[in-house]
Amino acid sequence: MPELNWDGKSDALELAKNIPARLLEFDDELSFGDGKNLIVQGDNLVALKSLLPFYRAQVKCVYIDPPYNTGAAFEHYDDNFPHAQWLSMMYPRLKLLREFLSDDGSIWISIDDDEAHYLKVLCDEIFGRNNFVASVVWEKKYSPQNDAKWLSDSHDFILVYARDKNIWRPNLLPRTAEMDARYKNPDNDPRGVWKAGDISAKRLTPKDCYPITTPSGRVVYPPEGTSWRFTQEKFAELVADNRIWFGANGNNVPAVKRFLSDVLSGSVSKTIWFRDEVGDNQEAKREVKALNFVFDTPKPERLIQRILTLATNAGDLVMDCFLGSGTTAAVAHKMNRRYIGVEVGEHAITHVVPRLQKVIGGEQGGISKSVDWTGGGGFKFCRLGEEFLNADGTLNPAVTFERIAEIIWFAETGQSLDEKFSPLIGVHDGRAIYLLFGDENILTTETFLTLPTYKGTKIIYASACRLSERFLREHEIIFRHVPIDLKI
């Protein structure tokens, strides 16, 4: 497959490979409640590497709104990279983000004309051209910019990729009152309101070009070059079932009655999203202003609501690693989704934390009223601390039993671990999972005999194993090495 190349492409990946995972340092003063939601302050490349062991393949929807490379210098971040450098910045981050997506997950990326088309080719390489879903056009601005030198730019794109397009299906959008208003009931049909549908099909099938006599006696044929959508027998059945409408005076070209009760409970999203449906840049600015913040490039809450409605259900995990003023986290919170947000700037503290505090307190701006938001929940705030591994590949002594137990439990079971028991972390699918840690971290006959017993397969994580192959086999033990088998 043709690929995009630029100076520094392979270096970008190499650099990312060598970035070490770091410990998450929780800040209790900036955390609220005991929610499973996480805000990380730090560079997202390091943060993604540090989060991956805990969240691999668990995220249902990634939304990102990276710097567009417009050449501007905004108050809170710089948006002026040399083109190749921007690609080198995005490439390893997108590669890592793919690892976070669940099999039925999707990624949505806001971008404008400056980099959209390069980004599309890059994403084709990373996510697979066959997993490309759409390039949504979002009307971000209403008023034309009359001082624009060339054309007045009024839209952004949102590139959408599925982790696996054969599996991923978007949800429907709720039907609007305006859509339902198109359904009427002029003949008081007991089946309820309906809408007239065309009964001609854009194909010429001679047997389906039969004459139809209306109740008023007029004979009608399908328009030139088309045929009726139904066979003559089927049409007769529909007439008998009062599903064909000839107009109030019985003289119209027939139409089929499409009942509201038969249509899907929602509507399929189109690829053009207008500002009256999902908000625009001005609405987003008003939203952050109402929260008493200044931020140059926020997204409107309704836009993120649309994405999360299509791509997630309540309880699903959402990730945004270019969090900005925290819109994705705020909207996910109000929609009862779990979330992870990463932001490098100080606005992680000056904007995101107070915004989420307000949300928890029941803030009524943005989408709150439309989702009946009344407050509640919590989030944890953390920074990126020391490296997980020392330079010689051994475990940093600052790493706690709890952190490793979480990584192990997730790697073995695909589930998160709420309570941490030592040394038997838990039993899953008929296998007991142990972690030897601290002074007793070597698997010997003596340490083995001190372990809680389990009849069946025992997976034992330890920093070394002094047991013979035969002993391992006879006692149904599978040894895994810490830290090598943690794959940090």
Ligand SMILES: C[S@@+](CC[C@H](N)C(=O)[O-])C[C@H]1O[C@@H](n2cnc3c(N)ncnc32)[C@H](O)[C@@H]1O
């Ligand atoms: C366009 S803004 C996102 C705005 C956001 N969607 C909102 O509604 O507020 C991009 C954000 O990405 C952040 N950012 C840029 N590079 C980053 C990095 N390497 N790691 C984490 N955040 C980064 C910037 O500080 C900025 O806040």
